[in-house]
Amino acid sequence: MIATAAAAGISVWAARRYPGRWVVPVSRGLAILILVAYAAEQAANALRGTWTLGFNLPLHLTDAVTLVSILALWSPRPLSVELVYFWALTASLQAVLTPDLGQTFPSIFYFTYFATHAGAVVAACLLVFGRRLLPRPRAEWRVFALTVVFAALAEAGNLLTGGNYMFLREKPSSGSLLDLMGPWPWYILGAAALALAMFLALQALARALGGPGGGWRT
Numbered sequence: 001m002i003a004t005a006a007a008a009g010i011s012v013w014a015a016r017r018y019p020g021r022w023v024v025p026v027s028r029g030l031a032i033l034i035l036v037a038y039a040a041e042q043a044a045n046a047l048r049g050t051w052t053l054g055f056n057l058p059l060h061l062t063d064a065v066t067l068v069s070i071l072a073l074w075s076p077r078p079l080s081v082e083l084v085y086f087w088a089l090t091a092s093l094q095a096v097l098t099p100d101l102g103q104t105f106p107s108i109f110y111f112t113y114f115a116t117h118a119g120a121v122v123a124a125c126l127l128v129f130g131r132r133l134l135p136r137p138r139a140e141w142r143v144f145a146l147t148v149v150f151a152a153l154a155e156a157g158n159l160l161t162g163g164n165y166m167f168l169r170e171k172p173s174s175g176s177l178l179d180l181m182g183p184w185p186w187y188i189l190g191a192a193a194l195a196l197a198m199f200l201a202l203q204a205l206a207r208a209l210g211g212p213g214g215g216w217r218t
Contacts, residue, residue, distance in 0.1 A: 004096055004118040008125040015130030023131060030123060031073035037115035038066055044108050054163030059154045061091040061147070061166055066116045069123040079142075081127050082135045085206065086143040088124035090198050092117045100172040134206050140199035147195065 015023050045051035058067060065087035072080035095117045103109040127133050154165040164170055168188060171178045181190030 001096060004114075004121055007118070008122045011122055011126040012130040015126060016132075027073045027076075027123075027126065027131075030119060030126070031070045034066060034073075034116055034119040034123070035070050037112040037119070038070075041109060041112035041116070044112070052161075052163075054161040057157055057161070057163070057165070059157040059163070059165035061087060061150065061154075062095050062117055062120070064150060065092055065120045069120045072127060073123050076127060076131070076133055078133075078136055081133045082139045082143055083146065084120065085124045085128045085135060086140065086199050086202055087147070088120040089202055090195060092120040092124075094177060096121060098172075098174060098176045100174045100176070128206055129209055135203055140196075140203040144196050144199055148192075 011026075042051070042056065045056055058064060065084060068080050068083045069088065071077075072084045096114070099113060099117075103113070128135070151166055151168065155168050157163060157165050158169055167178065170184060171187065177194070178187045178191060181187035181194075
C-alpha cells in the first residue's frame with residue numbers, strides 16, 4: 001500500500017512539475033509492466049494446470065480495468081481514461097486494500113496481483129491528476145451504466161461456468177466492504193449504491209484537483 005501510494009504520488013507530482021515528452025514513454029512503460037504481469041499470471045495458471053473457465057476469464061471488474069489501463073496508458077482516449085479512473089479508484093483500490101489472493105511473498109501470483117491492481121491505481125492517478133485528462137461531464141453516469149452492463153456479462157459468465165465473477169454469487173472469502181452490506185443478494189444492491197456514490201465523489205474530486213491547463217483537445 002505504501003509503494004502504491006508513493007508511486008501514484010510521484011507520478012502525479014512529476015507529470016505536473018515536469019510536463020514534457022517523457023510522460024508518454026513512461027506511461028507506455030507502465031502499460032507494458034501491467035501487460036507482462038497479467039500475461040505472466042495467465043501463463044503461470046496454465047502451466048500449473050490451475051487455469052479454469054470459472055475463475056480466470058477476464059470477467060472480474062479488476063480484470064477489465066487492468067486491460068483498459070493498458071489501452072489508456074498506451075493511447076489515451078476519453079472513455080478508456082474514464083473507465084480506468086472510476087474503476088481503478090474503486091474496485092482496484094479495494095483489491096489492494098483487502099486482497100483476495102491466497103498467495104504470499106514470494107509467489108509469482110503475489111507480484112502479478114499487485115502489479116496489475118496497484119498498476120491500475122497508479123495509471124488512474126497519472127492520467128487524470130498528473131496528465132490532467134479529466135473525465136468529461138456526466139462521465140460518472142456513463143461509467144456506472146457500463147459497470148451494470150459488465151456485471152450482466154459477468155453473471156452470464158457465472159451461469160455458463162459456475163464461477164463467481166464480480167462476487168455476484170457469494171462474497172470473497174477474505175474480508176471486504178461487502179461484509180458490511182448484508183447477505184446475498186442485498187450486498188449486490190448495497191455495492192451498486194456505494195459504487196455510484198463513489199463515482200459521484202470521484203467526479204467532483206477530479207474537477208477540484210485536476211486544475212487548469214489540462215483536459216482533452218477538441
